[in-house]
Amino acid sequence: MLTSWNPPRPPEGEELARRLTAARERLGALQLKIKEHGLPVLVLVEGWGAAGKGSMIGRVIRQIDPRFFSVNSMSAPTEEEQRFPFLHRYMAAIPETGKFAFLDSGWMDEVVKARLRDHLEGEKYEKRIASVNRFERTLTDNGYLVMKLFLHIGRKEQKKRIERLLEEADTAWRVSYSDRWQNKHYDECLAVFEEYMRATNLPSSPWYVVDAAEKKWAELQILETLCAGIETALHNESLAVPLLQNTFPLRTMPRLSQVELDKTLPGEEYEARKKELQKRLSQLHNRLYLKKVPVIVVYEGWDAAGKGGNIKRVTAALDARGYQVNPIASPEPHEKARHYLWRFWTRLPKAGHIAIFDRSWYGRVMVERIEGFCAENDWQRAYNEINEFEAELADWGAVILKFWVHIDKDTQLARFKARQECPEKQWKITDEDWRNREKWDAYEQAVDEMLQKTSTEYAPWHILQSVDKKYARVQALELLVNALEKALG
Template sequence: MLKNWAPEERPEKEEIKERLKAASQKLYELQMKIKEHKLPVLVLFEGWGASGKGSSIGKVIKNIDPRFFKVATMSAPTEEELRRPFLYRYFKQIPEAGKFTFLDSGWMEQTCKDCLDGLKGEAYAKRIDSIKRFERQLTDNGYLVLKFFMEIDKEEQTRRMNALLDSKDTDWRVAEFDRWQNEHYKKCRKIFDKYLTDTNTSTAPWYIIDATDKKWAELQILETMVSNIEVAMQNSGHSTPLLQNVFPLVKMPKLSEIELEGKEISDEDYKAELKQLQKKLGELHNRLYRKRIPVIITYEGWDAAGKGGNIKRITEALDPRGFEVHPIASPEPHEKSRHYLWRFWTRLPKDGHIAIFDRTWYGRVMVERLEGFCSENDWKRAYNEMNEFEKELSDWGAVIIKFWVQIDKDTQLARFTDRQNNPEKQWKITDEDWRNREKWDAYEGAINEMLTKTSTVYAPWYILESVDKKYARIKALKIVIEQLEKALK
């Protein structure tokens, strides 16, 4: 892109002044419409050191109510961030509906730095795929993603850096990498050009800004933002094309085909096996921490199927400093106003740690689907998005274990009745549980589709037959141990 890019002819100063005034006023007016349309806008500024990324952000935000935007400077990742997936710290920054987030550098700068440190071949290709999926998922879910690259030539960069270095008050703004970049301008330009070309898509294109003149750069940015926001608001509510699944799947049985009879264990055998398996799991947890392998265990299942007791038998075996259980309820307002996967990205474990989810992102294709909390296009698109999410985690090195806890309708009724009649258990039963029970058949159809479309080879579903809760607990422990041993080999 940089190779073939030619700057647009710069207008006269008076024209720039007039157009700037008009664009600034237009952006000021659009901010309220953005709020009304609930349009989230993510604006990424990348470019050369000393090209004016920070000052450009400063000029743009003067036209926006400070309650409606956030600015984040994405400096080098911290030690904590390096222990999570590459996209973790960027996903955390996405704006709420109706607001802006401005990023001073981001996933491009970090990827290009990694390329200079040796990221290439298959690892580079995976990174690019991951970034393109990230940007596409945002735009598919109604985000406007604007990506600006601030372009200056080597002579201009040298002049600006020297001016900054001449004063003690500004020399701190020239980082060591900026100097290195200036000395190796051609090498960096080649890497930038490849990255821009590889990540330039129709839904999240790159806008190369001629940043030689600061007023002209400001005008290019403002006019691009205004035109894109207007188009995005016109397109809001339009259905997004569904993508075919490209990930290999594991064949799953229908829930009606799962044999529940005979899946039992005696109390004596249960106690003996539980003790032995928990001891083994505790030993594996220590090895996981030492080898920095992250583990994600998810639970979905019928109400009263025994998820809580199952989770308890796993956590009893673990070092409490190395795991966290996330009970997932209805999203909070600040979660509902972001991409539905945001609240799961922000709960991912560090490497060497275990995250256990009691209910998961699969609510999108079950409760949200059946209760009308999202559109048909949203939940149909989600199968592929969740497969992509789990592929991202698998490529990071995570062990992903997904359990569906299965019981029959009669067993659920017996457990609901027991909870209703037992004062110590009444907190476990709600009116919503009874309402959901009335929709058993509809839920069963949705679950069958979910299992069929999201049981991938890197994140398959495991069925836990739980008419006998003890049997399900032992089976879960065995599966967890087997998958951890496989990862530790």
């Protein structure tokens, strides 16, 4: 990449001016097409310290309506940001459809710095590279254009720029310790940059090296590269994405029709076991916080299966400051305009906290599949994307439990009627519930496929038998307590 790179010859003065004017106008026209086609464009600007990343972004955005771009300077993660998964802050920064997001440095800078400081070696480094490649690929598979630019300058040029910045009090602050260290260890940094860029140079999100020795020439390269990338993306927007083979270890799951639903729990035994398990869960919650272990609990299930009551018995044992219940309904417009996992990435718990999802990202392979809210290629691809997402969370150290709250069709009908007849519970039953009931068989088929394809060793599914709600509540508490005790040793 960098060591074998031959910089293109810059055009002469008049040609440079002509091409620069044309490229600026071209990008201005393309932003309208981006908006029209709903193409989200994520531009990652990496490069050497003092290469001019910030000023280049400033030059490029002059051609774009300010309402349709954002710029994020991704400095070293704060202490708060370090309590989330590595990719959390980058996923949070992705643009809505029809808009640009420019990142002044990003995941490459963070990985490379950790590599240079010997914080990422061997298997840890390989896992981080795999995370980056999955992250970029899932964005491009879901319609994002990811443009990765590396602003390249030589050692002498970098040293000259650093010294020039240090001469003036108004600009000296722009030179960091990292910039000076980088120049002093230029060859070592070059080797690590090379290693990283070769490992992440994907066909769907390749690297573009920019000769940043001269500002106008660098701007022209960036503008022409962006325009070419946007035009290609608009041309290819209707192409289907190949489905990837699952490579994650799966647990064998029964079909819903094979699950016995005759389990019951007498009232006295239920109260005793619930009380005991809630006491243990409360103690474990304190240890989770001390050891900074994040916990993610997913609830899916049939309408009227008892998800809400089940969640209530779990949260009754928890410190209210250390958990969050996320009721997931139809996506809001700003959520629908982003990658479907965005609204879940941004609801993850901090290390030491618990996030409970009342419905989740599995809507992609259930309601969105059945109701036609996404294309067949989208939901078929989602099984692997979800497994990758959960693998990222497990590698972060999260404990993941996924519950399917299960009842039969007759039980659901009886509970629907009971809700209709009880004034205090009528708000719980909607026309949509009745419509979904008519599609029970289609949903059951979708759920069976979901369970088979996404019950991984690191994030397994558990079917809660909820014809007797008391039995299901104790089941959930017991599974959660056992999982936390195992994670905490």
